[in-house]
Amino acid sequence: MQDAARLHVAAVKFSDVADQRIFAQAKPYNWNEVLGILRELRPEQNFPAGIPDLGNDLTKVDNAGAEALLIRMGRPGFIGLRETLEQSLTSFLY
Secondary structure, eight states, X not given: OHHHHHHHHHHHHOGGGTTOOOOOOOSOOOHHHHXXXXXXXXXXXXXOXXXXXXXXXXXXXXXXXXXXXXXXXXXXXXXXXXXXXXXXXXHTTO
């Protein structure tokens, strides 16, 4: 969410971004990956088992422009999935 917010600000702040489509996607993931990270972050919680034969998202999105904008906004790039989930859990006091 923070990356998406920064990209919205960048779209307003930088005039060279006008009329561009910005893809705010760091990398593909699936729900089994999310569940695995949640199990590591909160081992005391009971999360559902992974979804068998779920497969991986093979979508390729050119997000180089978005990452460059995040860098212009003072970030090293996209926040990773693990950190995003960790921040989300913490924000819910969970």
